[in-house]
Every structure is written in C-alpha cells, then in structure tokens.
Amino acid sequence: MNEDALIFQQFTEQLEEEADEEYWEMGAASLGVIVGGAEISRQLRNERRRETRQYLTRPELLENPRIATPWTSLYDSRSDRAYITTMGFDVATFDFILESGFVQTWLSTPIPRTDTSRSGDPRPGGRSLDPPGALGLVLHYLSSTMLDVSLQQIFALIPATVVRYLDFSLDILLEVLRRMPDARIKWLKGGPGGGQFQEYNDLIIVRHPRLIGAFAAIDGLNLPVQTSEDEDIENATYNGWLSEHFVSSVLVFSPKGKNINAIAVGTMLMLLKWGNRGLQGAFGRLRVPLPIDNAERRGNLLEICNRLNNLRTRRVGINQIRTVYMRYWQDTAEDIDIWQNFENMLFSDQ
Numbered sequence: 001m002n003e004d005a006l007i008f009q010q011f012t013e014q015l016e017e018e019a020d021e022e023y024w025e026m027g028a029a030s031l032g033v034i035v036g037g038a039e040i041s042r043q044l045r046n047e048r049r050r051e052t053r054q055y056l057t058r059p060e061l062l063e064n065p066r067i068a069t070p071w072t073s074l075y076d077s078r079s080d081r082a083y084i085t086t087m088g089f090d091v092a093t094f095d096f097i098l099e100s101g102f103v104q105t106w107l108s109t110p111i112p113r114t115d116t117s118r119s120g121d122p123r124p125g126g127r128s129l130d131p132p133g134a135l136g137l138v139l140h141y142l143s144s145t146m147l148d149v150s151l152q153q154i155f156a157l158i159p160a161t162v163v164r165y166l167d168f169s170l171d172i173l174l175e176v177l178r179r180m181p182d183a184r185i186k187w188l189k190g191g192p193g194g195g196q197f198q199e200y201n202d203l204i205i206v207r208h209p210r211l212i213g214a215f216a217a218i219d220g221l222n223l224p225v226q227t228s229e230d231e232d233i234e235n236a237t238y239n240g241w242l243s244e245h246f247v248s249s250v251l252v253f254s255p256k257g258k259n260i261n262a263i264a265v266g267t268m269l270m271l272l273k274w275g276n277r278g279l280q281g282a283f284g285r286l287r288v289p290l291p292i293d294n295a296e297r298r299g300n301l302l303e304i305c306n307r308l309n310n311l312r313t314r315r316v317g318i319n320q321i322r323t324v325y326m327r328y329w330q331d332t333a334e335d336i337d338i339w340q341n342f343e344n345m346l347f348s349d350q
Contacts, residue, residue, distance in 0.1 A: 055149055055159040062156040065128040070154045071136055084316070087139035088282050088308070093315045094135065101176045103131040111168050128161055137162075138169040142305060145284040174304050182314045183307040188215065188254075203255040217253045221279065222246040223302065224289040233292065245292070249302065251279075256313065279309055 062069050074082055080090040087094065110122045124130075129137065137155055140146070151162050177183040188196040200215040208214070225245050228234045237245040280286045283305040290298045 056152045058158055061152060061158070065156040066130065066133070069156045071133060071156075075132055075136060086143065087136065088143045088312060088316075089139065090316050093311065094132075094139075096315065097173075097176065097180075097311075098131055098135060100180055102135055102172055105172045105175065106131040106134055106169075109168075109172070111164060113164070128157055129155065129165060134165060134169045135173070137165055138173055141166055142283050142285045142301075142308070145288050170300065170304065174300055174307075177304060177307040177311070180307075180311065183311040185303075185306055185310060200255050216255070219251060219253075221249045221251055221286075223249065223286055223298065225292045225298070226289045228292040237292065245289070247290075247298065251306070279305060282309060282312065 066072065074086060078091050083089060083091050083094055089097075107124045108122060111127070133155065137151065137157075140151060140154065148159060148162050151157070152159065155162070157165070188200070190196055190198070197215045201211075201213060204211055204214050222239070222242070223246060225237055225247050227245055228237065234245070237247060239246050285301065286305055290301065
C-alpha cells in the first residue's frame with residue numbers, strides 16, 4: 001500500500017470514529033430528553049392529582065393509628081354520651097358486642113387480601129387497629145353519612161386500609177349479630193288473640209283504643225341506590241315521584257320498637273313511619289346510595305342495621321316507638337321515678 005492510500009485509509013477511519021461518537025452523543029442526548037420529559041410529565045400529573053385528590057396519604061395522617069388519634073381519645077373516655085353520639089351505643093353495649101365474639105373472630109381470622117394467601121395465619125399484632133378500633137370504625141361508618149376521608153382522619157388510616165377493614169369488620173359484625181339473642185329478628189309467638197300478639201295489642205290500645213287486634217306497624221323502606229348501567233335495572237329502580245333510584249323493602253315493627261321483619265298479615269298499625277325513620281336516623285349509611293351491582297352487600301347492610309336496631313332497643317332503650325307505647329314502664333311510683341331520671345342515669349357523667 002502506497003503512502004497516499006495509507007493516509008486516505010487513516011482519514012476515513014477517523015471520520016467514521018467521529019461519526020460514531022457524534023451518533024452516540026446525539027442518542028444519549030435524545031434519551032436524556034425522553035427520560036427528563038417523562039419525569040416532568042409524571043410530576044405534573046402528580047401535581048394535578050394532588051389538587052383534586054379526595055383522600056389522605058400516610059404523611060398527612062397521624063403516625064400511629066393506635067396512639068393519640070381522635071378514635072383512641074373517644075374510646076378511652078368511656079363516656080356513654082360520646083359513644084351514643086358517634087356510634088349509637090353506650091359503653092356497656094359496645095363492650096357486649098366485643099365480648100360476644102367480635103374480638104375472637106378479629107384476632108383469629110386473616111384479613112382477605114389479593115396479595116396474600118387466605119390460608120395463612122393471622123397477624124393481629126401487625127394490624128393498624130385492634131378489635132375495639134375495628135368495631136368503632138364500622139359503627140362510625142354505619143351511624144353516619146361521612147365520607148371515607150373523615151374516617152381516615154378519625155382512625156389515621158390510609159384509603160385502602162379503610163376499605164379493607166370495613167369489609168372485613170362488617171362480615172364479622174353480621175356473624176356476631178346472627179348469634180346474639182338480643183339482636184334477633186323473629187316473628188311473634190302465639191296465635192291471634194294470644195301470646196305476644198295480645199301483649200302487643202294491649203300496648204297499642206292504651207294509646208289507640210279502637211285498634212283492637214293491631215299488634216305492629218308496617219311500612220316500606222326506600223333505600224337509595226346508584227344508577228345501574230343496565231337499562232332494565234335502571235328502569236326498575238327509578239322512582240319518578242322522588243326522581244331518584246331506590247330499592248324497596250317492607251319492614252314490620254312491634255310497639256316495643258323491635259323489627260320483627262315479616263310480611264303484612266291481619267290488622268296492622270301505621271305508626272307515622274317512626275320505625276323506618278328511626279332506622280335511617282340511627283344508621284345514616286342507609287341514606288347514602290348503595291352499590292346497585294351488589295345485591296348481597298345491600299342485603300347484608302340492611303340486615304346488620306336491623307339487627308343493631310333491635311340490639312339498641314333492647315339494651316340501650318333509645319327508640320321513639322318504645323318511648324310512646326311502653327306505658328307500663330310507669331305503672332308504679334318506682335317506675336315513674338326511674339323513667340323521669342332516665343337521662344341522669346344514662347348520662348351520669350354530665
């Protein structure tokens with residue numbers, strides 16, 4: 001190879017090396033622009049999401065859900081007034097539910113999760129809430145129309161934990177209530193003119209002497225539901241008079257305020273809808289549109305609220321029907337004294 005050819009070859013190789021180097025520099029620059037642009041785009045999305053976000057993240061909540069939260073302050077107060085105001089039950093009844101199987105089931109059952117095995121051993125020590133906290137969470141949920149963000153603040157829980165604990169606690173509560181005699185929903189014993197039928201009629205005719213044979217009140221309960229995408233279901237649940245979507249139930253209440261949950265038979269008494277108004281008043285969750293695509297969840301929620309209503313009537317005694325028709329509570333001077341001082345007995349710490 002002559003000298004000119006050698007020089008030309010070296011020059012060519014140098015140009016190729018410079019071209020490759022420039023190519024890689026341009027590629028690296030392009031990659032940097034892409035990565036940087038993606039990061040800036042992610043930050044902008046997070047900023048926009050943060051402006052419209054309706055939930056709280058862990059840094060925005062109290063550090064430990066079991067220490068110094070609004071819930072732990074309420075629980076530690078052991079105040080009947082505070083418990084009834086927020087959960088609808090006094091301290092004794094709250095403890096009664098815990099001791100009737102709620103604690104045992106909460107501690108011995110794994111919480112269902114999509115990322116863990118359901119056959120594994122439970123780890124109650126690693127949970128954000130203890131059994132009283134779980135029961136408090138579900139009773140706050142049932143007794144109000146509050147948004148999940150309020151539950152997050154009260155119990156210092158992130159959104160996913162609130163949803164998971166609510167589902168799990170509702171299942172436990174329903175299981176416990178079904179075993180609890182004071183929460184039973186049961187039709188009357190005896191035939192017409194005898195047994196509980198006669199007992200309840202005696203209570204009613206004291207106030208309404210002409211209603212011979214009446215033993216209970218029957219009324220329809222409209223539960224608001226979300227709008228279904230299925231046209232047939234949407235039409236079936238739409239109430240033109242109220243311009244909303246509902247599913248309807250028929251409930252029967254005794255003059256003692258308990259739901260005996262039966263279809264109308266014989267002579268029934270309409271008690272100004274006190275039963276259903278009391279039910280939706282005590283359990284605000286029944287006023288929030290329920291998921292239309294989950295009939296089992298709606299049914300369980302309604303059963304829980306009815307059983308809790310009976311438990312509250314029997315053990316706490318707060319019920320408008322019971323107040324009006326349980327006249328025999330004032331038969332003696334001692335009864336009258338207890339009745340007139342009922343508020344002081346119930347709220348003795350005030």
